[in-house]
Amino acid sequence: MAFKGTIVIDTEKCKGCGVCVTGCPQKCIALGKKANKKGYNHLEIIADTCIGCANCAILCPDGVIEVYKVKV
Amino acid sequence: MAKEIKLMKGNEAIAEGAIRCGCDGYFGYPITPQSEILEHLTLENPYPKTGMVVLQAESETASINMVYGGAACGKRVMTTSSSPGISLMQEGLSYIAGAELPALVVNVVRGGPGLGTIQPSQADYFQTVKGGGHGDYKLITLAPASVQEMYDFVELGFDLAFKYRNPVMLLSDGVIGQVMEKVEVGDYKPRWTNEYIAKNHPWALVGKPESRGHNIITSLQLDPVVQEKVNHKLQAKYKVCEENEVRYETFQTEDAEILLVAYGSSARICQKVVQLGREAGIKVGLLRPITLWPFPKKPLLELSKQVKSILTVEMSAGQMIEDVKLAVECRVPVQHYGRYGGMIPTPTEIFEVLKTL
Amino acid sequence: MTREEIIKPENLVYKKTKVLTDTVMHFCPGCGHGTTHKLVAEVIEEMGIQSETLGVAPVGCAVLAYNYFDVDIVEAAHGRAPALATAMKRLRPEKFVFTYQGDGDLAAIGTGETIHACNRGENITIIFVNNGIYGMTGGQMAPTTLEGMVTSTSPYGREQQFNGHPLKITELVAQLPGTYYVTRQAVYTPALVRKAKRAIRQAFEYQKLNKGVSFVEIVSNCNSGWKMSPVKANEWLEENMLPFYPLGDLKVPEKE
Known part of the structure; x- marks a missing residue:
């Protein structure tokens, strides 16, 4: 069974720590070049390979990631 | 019963x-x-x-x-x-x-x-x-x-x-x-x-029901503007307390010319001093503050218009005397007699001081 | 399948727990306090005990925990959280009472309260976040600071002869008969987060048994105090903190 997923990032609350990136098995997220209002380079989706494992969201200290997942 | x-x-x-x-x-x-x-x-x-x-x-x-x-x-x-x-x-x-x-x-x-x-x-x-x-x-x-x-x-x-x-x-x-x-x-x-606590003390931590936000008990306000407001609120509360909660008792002050001021066990001792004084013809009375804060400032101010001098008796080097002095606004001399370090004054030794006033 | 097709309520698998308020936490980027807050709140939500939980916040980096946990909560004096929790649980024994404390709070100024609450066997849960430093005040040496570790008050590294040994308070409380469950966890990988959450869940569940303190240490990072990037700090944690503070259960209830 395969899964397809995606995440919704609250970019204004993201502090750009990058801890979530270390947990992503699909390498589909990264800190971007754009800064939010607080000046943090927030998280961005960089590839369409998310499997909805929620590792990033689980690691996020600030709870800024929502995860959606479907069976495909 | x-x-x-x-x-x-x-x-x-x-x-x-x-x-x-x-x-x-x-x-x-x-x-x-x-x-x-x-x-x-x-x-x-x-x-x-x-x-x-x-x-x-x-x-x-x-x-x-x-x-x-x-x-x-x-x-x-x-x-x-x-x-x-x-x-x-x-x-x-x-x-x-x-x-x-x-x-x-x-x-x-x-x-x-x-x-x-x-x-x-x-x-x-x-x-x-x-x-x-x-x-x-x-x-x-x-x-x-x-x-x-x-x-x-x-x-x-x-x-x-x-x-x-x-x-x-x-x-x-x-x-x-x-x-x-x-x-x-x-x-x-x-x-x-x-249930009584939850109903009558809505600030108390009783477990947050769905119907309200969480109760927070804290003394921390990092924002000085807010912290000043907290202090204003405290001071306003203290003012109400000062107006409503002063407690004291007087003993033979009606015609007193000398006033003893003492609290706690010192006041018990001073009752005997008043008796000794009256027996010797000295018009002496006693005011006993029951609340030390709020302090009975007004009754002391009133009595200061009547008496010639005040003697505070404390088992200390003289602490309450400062509040007595503030209360009487320099209208009469205020003196202190104290024993301290665990010593208890006797009525006789206070009476000896009384006679010198 | 497009992103829009996936983002539907029925496909939601993870979102911030409602037992955390929407207030943005003040913690530095990547701080393990945020993750630990989240786990405690998720456990409270999953157990359905939000209205039955009373919290005690510490002094230290987590001093504002009361703004984040959406439960009735009190902010204690530095180190005294176990004393407050003792009274709260004894006066409301049907409630779940937890303290959330850092290493300075729990293992330095509050050592007495910690040891005695644990020794009396108070039926409370203690969440102890150990990052080996005083973060809030700017990175000073803590009781748990490792030997050789540079802090603002051990600028040449902690010297055992001069500053004494790092305190393994969790090992210490595990020796006390009043503790029922003592475990040490971390939250810097997804697997560890999941494991730490199970431990916190267990710690809260044990309160139902009335058998003593359940104590969960989270070995955490302090990237600001350690002066590293968040990711680097987690690597440093693994390489340096964990050999001295090894993860795992220190005391588990005997099977009855």
Whole structure:
């Protein structure tokens, strides 16, 4: 069974720590070049390979990631 | 029903008063001269009867912080100690005052400074009414002068603490703590139910229901603008308290030309001095502050228009005298007579001073 | 399948728990406090005990925990949280009572309260976040600071002869008969987060048994105090903190 997923990032609350990136098995997220209002380079989706494992969201200290997942 | 009279020590009266008035929890640490309070409580073992929790803590610091936790839950909780232990509690008292929680603390004062002596003293007046801990806060302070008042002031203390959401200090001393007198005790009053607390003290931590936001008990406001507002609110509360809660009693002041001012056991001694003075033809009277904060400023100011001089008698080097001087606004000379370091003045030695005024 | 097709309520598998308020936490980027807050709140939500939980916040980096946990909560004096919790649980034994404390709070100024609450066997849960430093005040040496570790008050590294040994308070409380469950966890990988959450869940569940303190240490990072990037700090944690503070259960209840 395969899964397809995606995440919704609250970019204004993201502090750009990058801890979530270390947990992503699909390498589909990264800190971007754009800064939010607080000046943090927030998280961005960089590839369409998310499997909805929620590792990033689980690691996020600030709870800024929502995860959606479907069976495909 | 016939009145129930018991012969008991002042310290035991504190314990008995707590059990009977519906106190929820006592947290304390042994120290002379007030250890009978914890001993009496553990001997009486009120938990099966009233549900009152009694716990011997590991320190006075822990005791006052247990009181902080219990008070945060809207419970009627208390601790007792004597001077060195009360010093350890100052941080907690400041937090409780800052967080606006009701609590009762009893200080059976002994001589200091430092480890001092286990004998009676009144040298913790400044610590009690001028702050003690950090920040602009006040403790409502009751000074019992009899074993009956030790008993009665426990319930009164809780009532005032909850009325103003402020810690109340019962400032006693080793004489009142150790002396045995007759006490008229009341019936056992039930403790408040958790439902009663939730309804009547909406600030209390009872578990957040869906219907409201979470209750936070804190003394921290990082924003100085907000912290100043918190202080304004405290000061406004203290003002109301000053207007409504002054308690004192007078003894033969109607025609007095000399006024003695004394509280607690010193006031008991001064009653005898008044008697000696009157027998010698000296028109002397006594004002006994019952609340040390708020202090009976107005009655003192009124009496200062009538008397020629004032003598304060304290078991200290002269602490309350400062408040008396402030109250009478330099209208009459105010002098101090004190014994300290655990010494108790006799009526005769005070009478000798009186004759020189 | 497009992103829009996936983002539907029925496909939601993870979102911030409602037992944390929407207030943005003040913690530095990547701080393990945030993750630990989240786990405690998730456990409270999953157990359905939000209205039955009373919290005690510490002094230290987590001093504002009361703004984040959406439960009735009190902010204690520095180190005194176990004393407050003692009274709260004894006066409301039907409630779940937890303290949330850092290493300075729990293992330095509050050592007495910690040891005695644990020794009395208070039926409370203690969440202890150990990052080996005083973060809030600017990175000073803590009781748990490792030997040789540079802090603002051990600028040449902690010296055992001068500053004493790092305190393994969790090992210490595990020796006390009043503790029922003592465990050490971390939250810097997804697997560890999941494991730490199970431990916190267990710690809260044990309160129902009335058998003593359940104590969960979270070995955490302090990237600001350690002066590293958040990711680097987690690597440093693994390489340096964990050999001295090894993860795992220190005390588990015997099977009955």
